[in-house]
Amino acid sequence: MLFHVDFKTGKPAYLQLVDQVRYAAASGGLRAGEALPSVRQLAEELRVNRNTVAKAYTELESQGIIETVPGKGCFLKDGNTPFTKAVRQKLLLKEIDEAVVTAHHLQVERADFLALVKERLDYFENKQEKP
Amino acid sequence: MLFHVDFKTGKPAYLQLVDQVRYAAASGGLRAGEALPSVRQLAEELRVNRNTVAKAYTELESQGIIETVPGKGCFLKDGNTPFTKAVRQKLLLKEIDEAVVTAHHLQVERADFLALVKERLDYFENKQEKP
DNA sequence: CCTACTGTCCTACACAAATAGGACAGTAGG
DNA sequence: CCTACTGTCCTATTTGTGTAGGACAGTAGG
Known part of the structure; x- marks a missing residue:
């Protein structure tokens, strides 16, 4: 699987996820427009609560990395940062x-x-x- | 005074101090071997508890930036990081x-x-x- | 020795952060 | 419409972090 969480590091799980998605996007592991794993699916894989994944996705959206469409899923943004x-x-x-x-x-x-x-x-x- | 703490930022006071000492050392505001303000003196100036300053100094020492001599004070290290x-x-x-x-x-x-x-x-x- | 400094350990407390589960709203295909 | 998926809000609990004050040990000069 693309992502993983290490509970021994002491670093919050949702922040580990944020970093990994950022790196994957920057190095081409994730493509623009591509769908990210669903909140529940990824949560189960990583043995983590849904809200932990959801928090990571929320943070990524506020950073302008991904786009989340309620009811459909989360997708990697295709360029154009929302920042001046x-x-x-x-x-x-x-x-x-x-x-x-x-x-x-x-x-x-x-x-x-x-x-x-x-x-x-x-x-x-x-x-x-x-x- | 060299250092200051902004309580509005939400960033922990001791971390603000750590950053400021790091920057001061890197930009020449502090010289190698120079003594830092004493824990109590700086704490009073910044309207902060002694332990808050002490925590910043502890962190700086673990980063290899300063050297603390019990009973004497804290001093900016003169080169040679303790890291491999x-x-x-x-x-x-x-x-x-x-x-x-x-x-x-x-x-x-x-x-x-x-x-x-x-x-x-x-x-x-x-x-x-x-x- | 006594005083006035230096940093430090211990304990306490308040607050924020991280995580968790239940219930809800939107989308899409059978 | 019903089912199964999507993300989200609300609330609760726990854990950790930041800050605070009391008491202690080492240094140095009068």
């Missing part, structure tokens, strides 16, 4: 700054950091191409 | 991946993303130089 350019820059800058500050404390040099970033960009782009 | 290269790579990759995935969903192109990263690297490096 200003909001997008702010969200992204926050995460970039966190990584840059962490790199400083981990004593990772500028060149090494940039190399790592490019490597990861390549990684996600390559997976994207595949069938 | 493997652990450092793992910690950094996690944050880089998060930013890369977010960039994908915010539809920020590779070139724009790299430009942003370089801009922020410059920003922190420049502040570092200043007195």
Whole structure:
């Protein structure tokens, strides 16, 4: 199965799901317009309450990743974020700054950091191409 | 004063402190070996319990940012992270991946993303130089 | 030694967060 | 229309997190 929950990590189950869907979407494991597993079906597979899955889907919708149609299901959104350019820059800058500050404390040099970033960009782009 | 806590954000006070110390250290606002404000003094300034500040300092020490000497005080560590290269790579990759995935969903192109990263690297490096 | 600092452990409490189950509304195909 | 699916709201319980104050141990200077 595509998703899994690890109860030993202490990280909330619904957040683990959110991350996994985000990664799957970014790396091409999920396609635009594709339907996600139903709330109940996924909940049973993962041995989790329906509302836990539902909470993850709600969070994903508020992030603009998926679209939920009541009575039909949840689907991966096909592009066009619901956020303005200003909001997008702010969200992204926050995460970039966190990584840059962490790199400083981990004593990772500028060149090494940039190399790592490019490597990861390549990684996600390559997976994207595949069938 | 160097630090401040905003109670309106909903973000825990001790985490706000952790972030501010991390940023101050990365941008040169705090120097290696420099003493941080004492737990009680800072707590009084910020109108916060001592243990809230103490918790922030504990977290910072576990991150390898500061060093705490019982009876004397807390000091900014002078380089040399306590982590192995493997652990450092793992910690950094996690944050880089998060930013890369977010960039994908915010539809920020590779070139724009790299430009942003370089801009922020410059920003922190420049502040570092200043007195 | 005594005083005034330093950080820390222990305990307590209030609040929020995470999870869980029952009942309900919309969709679609037989 | 009836059945079986979809997501959702409401409520309850539990668990964890953030904050708080009292008492204690180590350091340093008068």
